[in-house]
Amino acid sequence: MLQFFTCVSHIAFFGVIAMKLISTRHQSPEVDFKEALFQGLAPDGGLYRPAEDKSILDLFRGFKPTVPFNEIAEKVSNLWLRDEWDNASVTRIVERAFDFAPELRALGGGVFVLELFHGPSSAFKDFGACFLASCMEEVLKEKKRHAVVLVATSGDTGSAVARAFYKKKNIDVVILYPSGRVSAPQEKQLTTLDGNIAALEVKGSFDDCQRMVKEAFRDPELVEKLTLTSANSINIGRLFPQSFYYIDGAARLHESNAECVVFCVPSGNFGNLTAGVYAWKWGLPVGEFIAATNVNDVVPEYLKTSAFTPRPSVQTLSNAMDVGNPSNFERLTAVFKGNHRAMVQVIKGQVVTDEETKAAMREVYAAKDVFLDPHTAVGYVAARRYLAEPVNHGRKVIVLATAHPAKFLEIVEEATGKKPHLPSNLKKALSLPKKSVLVENTLDALKEFLGKHFGV
Ligand SMILES: *Cc1c(COP(=O)(O)O)cnc(C)c1O
Secondary structure, three states, rough: OOOOOOOOOOOEEEOOOEEEEEEOOOOOOOOEEEHHHOHHHOOOOOOEEEEEEOOOOOHHHOOOOOOOHHHHHHHHHHHHOOOOOOOOHHHHHHHHOOOOOOOOEEEEEEEEEEEOOOOOOOOOOHHHHHHHHHHHHHHHHHHOOOOEEEEEEEHHHHHHHHHHOOOOOEEEEEEEEEOOOOOOOHHHHHOOOOOOEEEEEEOOOOHHHHHHHHHHOOOHHHHHHOOEEEOOOOOHHOOOOHHHHHHHHHOOOOHOOOOOOEEEEEEEOHHHHHHHHHHHHHOEEEEEEEEEEOOOOOOHHHHHHOOOOOOOOOOOOOOHOOOOOOHHHHHHHHOOOHHHHHHHHHEEEEEEEEEHHHHHHHHHHHHHOOOOOOHHHHHHHHHHHHOOOHOOOOOEEEEEEEOHHHHHHHHHHHHHHHOOOHHHHHHHHHHOOOOEEEEEEEEEHHHHHHHHHHHH
């Protein structure tokens, strides 16, 4: 049996240039970070990823368990972005992005949760969305330009983006959501901000909203006139900052230096896990990653069989993870150069059912007085199962807590018999009147709105 749990080693070339990004499909020219921010997807349809790795190991060694999150965010950003922004700009970007931080909580038996839901929309997507918004604001100020962010949402992404861009200068946001198909609290989070955030309630489905956004981006006149840009989850400006909280979580457990922590990541599109794997690639001492999914398990299945077979998603309690064809899988395999065996050494799959998810919510509440949202509960079950294997005894697992339990009030109440308290931002959104514009599900309707709203 293993005496010491050593980190899986890897060979990386640590370059000296700033963040250069290449497409996972290698058919597009290299771009810098500022450019990739506004492009989202690479022209060849691939995803941008860092062309080289940088070592964060020296930085990491200097982080005490009490280090403020913003200091980690600043130092890591400086390392990557110093050719594009001076120190003062990086500090400004970080300060404007994060007025919230992760919180680590011990649940006993070697399991910890890293709460990532203390931001403006009460979900981990706030880290990515707020950093992206802050970077875009900085670039637009430098270039004295104005841009319009156009997003289609089925709920969660839209609220994180809306809150992140709220009151940002030189940027307006237009959110399209399907009428009657997002939950009431989600709708309130989308529609109660004023100022630079407009919510379009589309008479149609989420697919209609996505189609309208795609059609708008194919209209060169519109794109040019408004400087249309997107803010979806494949944007490197959202992925990069997600590496910060892995470094933060590992630093909090720094005392136990000899060991390498294990991260357990409740996953859907696999952006979150990819960001963690990047941090590991840059030298963060991580033992292993657990890829925890609900029954939408194409990635755990790939880890087991080496066959990647996307299929239609099925509905579960952890609905933000109901993904049948994870978009970031392309980035994840690129890290391992497509080598299945290399990936399996570092990432372990776990699949969790709705029944197990509910039982975990009940159990943790009864034993610890702690509410878990259904996504975090999937991670918790996966972590416990992992630690029950003899080879993993004594390890420490940090489960990423991806959403505030109050965002999934009914499910949590059904499982535990109790209602979690609403965080103040959610409470406030619920008390405000909904403001949205009802539109038909056509590009013409969208163009008419944009024309009136922006006077073009
Ligand atoms: C988006 C989301 C996930 C899945 O994250 P990915 O990066 O898509 O894997 C998990 N939990 C919650 C609450 C989410 O909103």
